[in-house]
């Protein structure tokens with residue numbers, strides 16, 4: 567089916583289901599399911615420089631959670647996965663937030679307490695020490711201060727590769743998103759350790775102070791403990807947020823198992839579920855899956871959209887990414903099982 571026709575049908579079905587009692591019929595007919603929402607930050611001064619796709623406004627999130635809360639059962643991820651194995655009860659939704667940003671404590675906690683929605687937070691263990699942020703935040707911080715081509719040029723100067731040559735003015739002129747290209751290249755096509763070292767250098771040259779950035783942006787251990795005390799599930803998200811498929815087995819082990827051990831020993835976290843950093847199919851591999859299992863996680867989540875049923879793979883659970891452009895009718899259609907039912911009938915309207 568042509569992509570545009572598919573997207574048109576997807577929109578139409580979602581609006582129909584959302585605006586009529588059809589959602590109730592779909593909910594009755596579809597197998598019991600768990601929808602996991604995945605975000606990063608609620609908009610706050612501490613995350614002002616982060617990319618828009620990492621943020622959602624409180625009003626947007628409140629509208630979404632309220633709609634779900636009135637119709638389905640709110641849960642945390644690991645608990646929800648266990649509940650899904652039982653045969654009865656309402657379908658479930660869980661809100662998960664990745665990385666461990668400070669706004670989760672200052673802005674999200676008051677909101678979710680008021681709405682009575684529990685949260686799962688996937689914590690990188692290294693920023694909790696208060697000194698180190700991952701390379702991407704330095705990249706975003708630099709973008710606030712200089713052109714991406716300038717960052718690229720300096721990156722080329724400091725490394726043997728001269729990747730800035732492939733990202734010339736011609737690409738800018740052709741309207742290709744150079745920031746996206748650089749992000750993609752730094753994420754997948756370069757040696758991760760060298761990238762970290764070089765981004766560090768460029769960041770410091772530009773006047774960046776990593777410990778201060780970390781303290782502003784991320785939760786510290788006390789902050790994470792406060793969330794646990796408030797009933798949040800603390801889940802694993804590695805030590806320092808690499809796309810783990812780019813690492814060898816030993817490094818993956820240090821990231822996945824080491825991250826879990828740090829959260830347990832330093833926060834007393836249960837650490838029952840895990841989120842693969844970046845979470846796309848190519849960001850983790852069979853080694854990552856078996857390490858997540860070996861680490862003791864009961865389930866693991868990706869960033870591929872869709873609901874989960876009892877038959878889903880516990881270590882490849884779907885999540886629905888949310889930012890301020892989230893469309894409630896699409897989330898509603900997924901949550902009530904409309905897309906799931908259509909797929910069973912041979913019509914796949916997934917993105």
Ligand SMILES: [Zn+2]
Pocket residue numbers: 664665803807843844
């Ligand atoms: Zn993450």
